[in-house]
Amino acid sequence: MIKLIIRIPSGIPGLDELVSEGSGSFAENTVTLVYGPPKVGKSVFSYQFAYEGLLNNEPCLYISTDYGLKDIERNIANFGWNLSEYIENESFYFIDAISTIAGVEVESKPNYFLSSVHNPTDIMVKLGMAIRQITSNSPRYRSVLDSLTTLMAFNDEVLIVRVLTVYIMRIKESGGTAIVTYTEGSASSRVENMLKAIVDNIIHLDGEKLTIEAMIGSGKVKAHYDITSRGIIVD
Amino acid sequence: MKKTYIPKLDDILGGGIIDNASLMFSAVPGVDYEAFGYQMLNGRLRDGDKGFIFTNVAEPETIIYEFKSYGWDLEKFLKDTQAFFVDGTSPFIGLPSDAKYSIEDYSQIEEVILEAIEDVPDGIGIINNLSTLIDYLGENETINIIKKWNSHGKKYNTSLIYLFTKWDYNHDLIQNLKKSMDCVVEIKTIEERVIIGQGFMVAHSSWSKPSDTMVLFFVVQPGGVKVYIPKILVTGPYNAGKSTFVKKISKKSVSVDRKALSAFPTTIALDIGHLEYKGFIADVFGTPGQERFDLLLDVLGRESVGAFIIVDSTAPQTFARAKEMIRKAKAEAIPKVLVANKQDLPGALSPEEIREKMKLGKDIPIIPAIVTEGKGVTDALDALLGLLYGD
Numbered sequence: 001m002i003k004l005i006i007r008i009p010s011g012i013p014g015l016d017e018l019v020s021e022g023s024g025s026f027a028e029n030t031v032t033l034v035y036g037p038p039k040v041g042k043s044v045f046s047y048q049f050a051y052e053g054l055l056n057n058e059p060c061l062y063i064s065t066d067y068g069l070k071d072i073e074r075n076i077a078n079f080g081w082n083l084s085e086y087i088e089n090e091s092f093y094f095i096d097a098i099s100t101i102a103g104v105e106v107e108s109k110p111n112y113f114l115s116s117v118h119n120p121t122d123i124m125v126k127l128g129m130a131i132r133q134i135t136s137n138s139p140r141y142r143s144v145l146d147s148l149t150t151l152m153a154f155n156d157e158v159l160i161v162r163v164l165t166v167y168i169m170r171i172k173e174s175g176g177t178a179i180v181t182y183t184e185g186s187a188s189s190r191v192e193n194m195l196k197a198i199v200d201n202i203i204h205l206d207g208e209k210l211t212i213e214a215m216i217g218s219g220k221v222k223a224h225y226d227i228t229s230r231g232i233i234v235d
Numbered sequence: 236m237k238k239t240y241i242p243k244l245d246d247i248l249g250g251g252i253i254d255n256a257s258l259m260f261s262a263v264p265g266v267d268y269e270a271f272g273y274q275m276l277n278g279r280l281r282d283g284d285k286g287f288i289f290t291n292v293a294e295p296e297t298i299i300y301e302f303k304s305y306g307w308d309l310e311k312f313l314k315d316t317q318a319f320f321v322d323g324t325s326p327f328i329g330l331p332s333d334a335k336y337s338i339e340d341y342s343q344i345e346e347v348i349l350e351a352i353e354d355v356p357d358g359i360g361i362i363n364n365l366s367t368l369i370d371y372l373g374e375n376e377t378i379n380i381i382k383k384w385n386s387h388g389k390k391y392n393t394s395l396i397y398l399f400t401k402w403d404y405n406h407d408l409i410q411n412l413k414k415s416m417d418c419v420v421e422i423k424t425i426e427e428r429v430i431i432g433q434g435f436m437v438a439h440s441s442w443s444k445p446s447d448t449m450v451l452f453f454v455v456q457p458g459g460v461k462v463y464i465p466k467i468l469v470t471g472p473y474n475a476g477k478s479t480f481v482k483k484i485s486k487k488s489v490s491v492d493r494k495a496l497s498a499f500p501t502t503i504a505l506d507i508g509h510l511e512y513k514g515f516i517a518d519v520f521g522t523p524g525q526e527r528f529d530l531l532l533d534v535l536g537r538e539s540v541g542a543f544i545i546v547d548s549t550a551p552q553t554f555a556r557a558k559e560m561i562r563k564a565k566a567e568a569i570p571k572v573l574v575a576n577k578q579d580l581p582g583a584l585s586p587e588e589i590r591e592k593m594k595l596g597k598d599i600p601i602i603p604a605i606v607t608e609g610k611g612v613t614d615a616l617d618a619l620l621g622l623l624y625g626d
Contacts, residue, residue: 100297101328118324119292121264121364121400128265128424154328156370162402166264 005217008142008177011052012045014234018223019215027216028140028177030200031168035182040207041227042181046144047076048231049179053142054086059134061143061176063095063127065117065150068102079231087111093130097123098150117154120163127167131174143171143178148195149186157191165198210234237359237394240278241271242462242515243450244420244435249443252394252418254357256442257385259365259397259412262422266433267454270305271422272361272398273298274459277307279394280318285358287335287351291323291367295334306457321351341371345380349387356391365399365412374408381415417441423449432463453516464517464623468535469506470560471545472553473524476576476606480545481506481521483612505531512616522564524556529563536564541619542571545606546593548583554593570622573601574615579608 007024009016019025026032026049034042043066050060064072072094073083086092090111097115111133113126134141145167151160164180171178182195184204196202202213205225210232212221224235236251239258245251252258262268269292276286290298298320302309312318322334323344335354336347352360362368362384369377381397388395397416401409413419418440425432433452437445451463469477485508506521520535522528536542542564546557561567573595575586584592586601595601600618604611 100293116293116297118328121262121366122269122292124264125267155367159366159370159402163264165403170265 007217008058009052009056011048011050011055012232012234013230014223014225015210018221018234019212019218025215026177026179026201029172029175030216031171031178031180032201032203032215033180033182033195033199034203034205035184035195036205037184037207040205041225041232042183042205043075043146044079044227044232045203045205046146046179046181047072047079047081050092050142050144051076051081051083054083054091057091057138059091059093059138059141060086061093061095061127061130061134061141063097063123063143063145065097065145065147068096068099069094069112079229093134095123095126095130117150120151120155120159124163124166124170127170131170131176134176135174139175141174141176143176145178145180147181147183149181149183152187152191157187160187161191161194161198164195168198237284238278238282240274241435241460242452242513244437247437247445247448247450248418248440249445253442255389255392255394256417257381257388257395257397257415258418258420259399259416260420260422260435261399261401261409261412261438263401263424266422266424268400268422269301269363269398270454270459271420271435272363272396273302273305273307275394275396276318276359276361277302277305277309277459279359280309280312283317285355286312286318286360287321287355287358288318288361288363289321289323289348289351290363291327291338291371292364294324294328294330295320295322295332304456305459307459319351319354321347341368344368344372345383348380348384352384352387352391352393352395355393357393359394359396360388361396361398363398365397366402369404369408374404374411378408378411378415381412385415385417413439425451432465455516461511462515464515464540466535466539467510467517467519467619468539468542468564468566469519469521469545470532470536470542470564470566471524471574472547472550472556472560475524475545475547475550475553475557476574477521477524477545478506479606480543480574480576480612480615481508481519483606483609484508484510484512484616485519486511505535510616512613513620515620522560524560529560532560532563533565536566539564539566539569541569541623542566543615543619544571544573545576546573546589548575548577548585548589548603549580551584551589551592554589558593570619571599572615572618572622573599574604574606574611575601576604576606576611578603578611579605 006028010025093111095113097117100116115123115126201215204211210225238251260271320334322332322337325332326339419438421438422435434449436449508519510517602615
């Protein structure tokens with residue numbers, strides 16, 4: 001059978017079966033918006049997506065606006081996954097856009113980039129630098145931007161739509177597949193519509209149900225999910 | 236005229252910026268451009284001028300740290316009250332600010348900057364960044380405010396330097412911004428799948444007619460903005476003096492020589508050098524002269540932006556080989572300078588005799604040199620940089 005769409009596995013048990021009978025969830029080289037109210041598992045979803053890639057030798061470029069590297073490591077370790085070896089072997093790239101705000105001392109690593117939520121221009125500079133490093137070693141990679149909500153708290157919303165447009169362009173140009181998270185209701189409905197319009201896929205989480213509102217190559221799907229000690233599991 | 240302290244920019248602008256100029260660095264997202272404004276400020280402060288930074292992108296502490304990473308001591312100027320911050324960041328994230336001015340509400344910004352301009356007569360103010368202002372104040376209000384700031388800057392003879400990220404704003408806004416400035420420097424990316432390089436060019440200047448040269452650069456820590464020439468090739472026949480030339484023009488260099496089987500060491504792989512000269516940076520690659528290594532010429536020539544062809548002025552029998560090497564390095568298409576080496580030896584041909592024998596056009600400078608003594612080496616460098624950047 002010829003696969004017209006190359007899908008990459010989500011790392012979320014049950015989701016790939018739901019989307020394409022197990023052959024992956026996200027069409028390669030697309031950007032997916034994962035949104036929903038607070039505390040429904042958007043970041044957990046991102047961790048699973050990123051970690052699945054690392055397990056498959058796909059580097060990951062993670063832009064965090066909420067947690068520093070140590071926090072992310074700890075959050076991920078809570079689910080029994082070990083990020084440190086991927087940080088050490090430089091397959092996990094991290095743009096830390098929050099630690100400067102907190103004045104936290106950070107260590108210097110080639111795959112660690114310090115930026116600021118105030119300075120989207122600089123985030124884009126660091127994104128370019130990281131992509132250049134990643135694509136010199138790997139034609140395929142994953143990226144996570146978690147979350148747009150914090151960027152909007154520190155900047156004008158429309159500016160963040162612009163940032164997202166550039167982010168998507170850069171990711172796609174360079175062969176990446178990305179997830180972007182956003183907390184429902186934290187921007188105006190106009191901006192929320194703009195966000196939905198510029199991504200390829202949209203997944204809504206509400207704490208119980210996962211709804212695929214839009215997905216390249218598949219229709220609208222809804223399923224129950226749980227957040228367990230092993231991450232999100234879709235029934 | 237005031238210097239910009241950005242390598243090459245002063246030359247392009249006819250010596251620098253007029254004293255009370257407004258200048259906008261306009262960059263596509265993803266280009267490292269803040270260093271341009273900071274470098275200008277640092278240079279002016281070191282010259283004894285006063286200056287300020289308005290920031291809405293990072294707290295003053297972070298900017299001081301960035302200055303440090305470039306090797307510039309902003310703290311000293313702050314302590315001496317030669318420089319100060321207009322802090323438009325800390326109040327917004329609930330941090331205390333000990334800046335001279337802090338902005339808690341964007342409605343204050345017009346007046347505060349006007350006051351800051353008065354505090355630095357004959358000095359310089361950096362506005363970082365304009366894009367965030369536009370997003371908060373709206374397009375029309377921002378344009379109006381900029382016009383007021385710029386005319387105030389003219390009154391107090393203060394240079395105003397704006398840093399602007401060119402997100403997908405509408406065309407009219409960009410045009411209006413440009414019209415409000417005395418000078419606009421565009422900072423762009425050179426892309427091939429991902430960003431592979433960055434360059435700047437002067438898009439508009441009210442006091443000079445700049446050339447449309449794109450100057451490649453990168454930002455180094457420490458150092459700041461440096462002009463970047465990706466690769467310079469040094470080629471020429473065997474024993475013409477290529478390795479010595481690479482060593483003379485390079486700050487650091489490595490040569491892979493074979494000494495064991497011969498009384499004369501000769502390069503059997505590559506000479507690799509790193510050049511820093513007049514704010515320019517370049518990697519220099521010297522090729523071996525023997526024909527059996529010619530496959531390297533093709534590889535090295537492909538990405539070179541300029542070449543030095545070294546010839547032994549006393550050995551006209553090697554000139555045909557020199558021309559062959561130019562062809563194999565695909566160096567016909569790139570700017571090149573011929574270095575007529577060994578001018579101190581008996582029988583050395585003059586540059587014009589060499590031009591005639593090699594049938595070279597006038598567009599290729601021929602520089603007489605005694606490379607072992609370093610004579611002619613900087614002339615050759617100046618000549619190539621002149622060709623590359625249209626001096």
